[in-house]
Amino acid sequence: MGLNPRSLPDFPWDSLTPYRERAATHPEGVVDLSVGTPVDPTPSVVRDALAEASDAPGYPTTQGTLALREAVVDWFARTRGVASLEADAVLPTVGSKELVAWLPALMGLGEGDVVVHPASAYPTYDVGARLAGATALATDDVADWAGRADVRLVWINSPSNPTGRVLDREELRAIVEAARSIGAVVASDECYAALAWEEPYASAGVPSVLDPEVCGGSHEGLLAVYSLSKQSNLAGYRSAFVAGDRALVGSLLETRKHAGMIVPAPVQAATTAALADDAHVAVQRERYRARREALLPAVLDAGFDVPGSEAGLYLWATRGDDCWETLGFLADRGIVAAPGAFYGEQAREFVRIALTATDERIGQAVKRLSKGR
Numbered sequence: 272m273g274l275n276p277r278s279l280p281d282f283p284w285d286s287l288t289p290y291r292e293r294a295a296t297h298p299e300g301v302v303d304l305s306v307g308t309p310v311d312p313t314p315s316v317v318r319d320a321l322a323e324a325s326d327a328p329g330y331p332t333t334q335g336t337l338a339l340r341e342a343v344v345d346w347f348a349r350t351r352g353v354a355s356l357e358a359d360a361v362l363p364t365v366g367s368k369e370l371v372a373w374l375p376a377l378m379g380l381g382e383g384d385v386v387v388h389p390a391s392a393y394p395t396y397d398v399g400a401r402l403a404g405a406t407a408l409a410t411d412d413v414a415d416w417a418g419r420a421d422v423r424l425v426w427i428n429s430p431s432n433p434t435g436r437v438l439d440r441e442e443l444r445a446i447v448e449a450a451r452s453i454g455a456v457v458a459s460d461e462c463y464a465a466l467a468w469e470e471p472y473a474s475a476g477v478p479s480v481l482d483p484e485v486c487g488g489s490h491e492g493l494l495a496v497y498s499l500s501k502q503s504n505l506a507g508y509r510s511a512f513v514a515g516d517r518a519l520v521g522s523l524l525e526t527r528k529h530a531g532m533i534v535p536a537p538v539q540a541a542t543t544a545a546l547a548d549d550a551h552v553a554v555q556r557e558r559y560r561a562r563r564e565a566l567l568p569a570v571l572d573a574g575f576d577v578p579g580s581e582a583g584l585y586l587w588a589t590r591g592d593d594c595w596e597t598l599g600f601l602a603d604r605g606i607v608a609a610p611g612a613f614y615g616e617q618a619r620e621f622v623r624i625a626l627t628a629t630d631e632r633i634g635q636a637v638k639r640l641s642k643g644r
């Protein structure tokens with residue numbers, strides 16, 4: 272049946288308006304920890320590269336400059352333990368949300384095809400299945416889809432939005448093996464990989480699906496999706512890429528060329544510069560670490576349980592109440608969070624509290640939650 276925009280759900284964030292209004296009546300202002308949009312400055316190394324590339328009269332290539340693709344290859348080798356990637360197995364994307372939303376359609380999936388995604392998940396995996404006219408299956412249990420010929424694409428998201436859980440190499444390998452045995456593609460959304468808080472991941476890093484111990488040295492049927500929005504404060508630039516199976520990346524490139532899904536030349540240059548500079552990522556990681564260390568005890572003090580949340584930009588928290596009730600509790604303290612219901616039915620008793628606010632606003636949240644004891 273193909274593209275079906277009518278099957279899309281209402282845009283969920285609009286339903287937060289009453290809670291945002293209630294929170295805004297707090298005398299010291301609202302602390303918005305809902306959407307998770309970066310608030311710290313874009314690093315000057317990246318802004319300078321953007322400015323230097325601002326004379327761009329000609330069309331950029333959809334494939335991206337060789338310099339950009341080589342920067343991705345170097346970044347994977349240096350920071351993710353993936354040494355075997357080649358530049359023609361890399362493709363820049365206009366942020367990663369568009370790739371998540373369009374991958375099933377770009378792969379030619381449609382009616383009768385199944386797209387698996389995590390049980391508590393970033394909603395765009397489901398949107399992508401719907402746009403293609405395929406069926407989404409929300410589960411964390413490989414046994415729910417192993418052996419099924421109709422499963423064509425399996426999304427994984429580690430570290431997870433919203434739960435902050437990390438999949439270890441063994442868990443990743445089990446998913447890759449099950450997918451390969453039915454010829455399904457595994458797309459691994461790794462956009463929080465640079466933001467791990469607990470061991471072993473804080474020291475050893477978060478494993479990629481392209482890690483040789485996960486994929487057995489072959490990238491066949493695998494795609495790693497990465498974004499610079501969070502690690503480099505580039506959400507406004509729309510800077511991301513996909514890498515992995517060369518044939519699959521080549522076929523995505525052909526379709527994206529026809530469709531005009533091109534990263535602007537100055538953003539390509541900015542992304543190249545950002546990927547070559549680990550220092551600003553370390554600075555940003557420490558900012559988020561400090562905010563998490565301030566906020567987590569206050570959230571626990573306020574009667575929340577915070578399971579998982581070992582990496583990523585969120586505290587996945589529950590008071591055992593329905594998420595809308597908990598949003599009311601937070602709004603009365605001038606704080607806005609995201610309801611678990613956005614991320615799946617089974618997450619109804621959770622709220623997602625983002626670490627993406629200034630130190631001053633996080634300090635306000637800490638003060639207000641600690642008072643609520």
Ligand SMILES: Cc1ncc(COP(=O)(O)O)c(C=O)c1O
Nearest residue numbers: 366367368393432460498500511
């Ligand atoms: C799991 C996940 N994937 C993808 C994205 C999209 O990121 P962007 O489009 O900014 O690259 C987000 C953004 O919050 C996310 O949480």
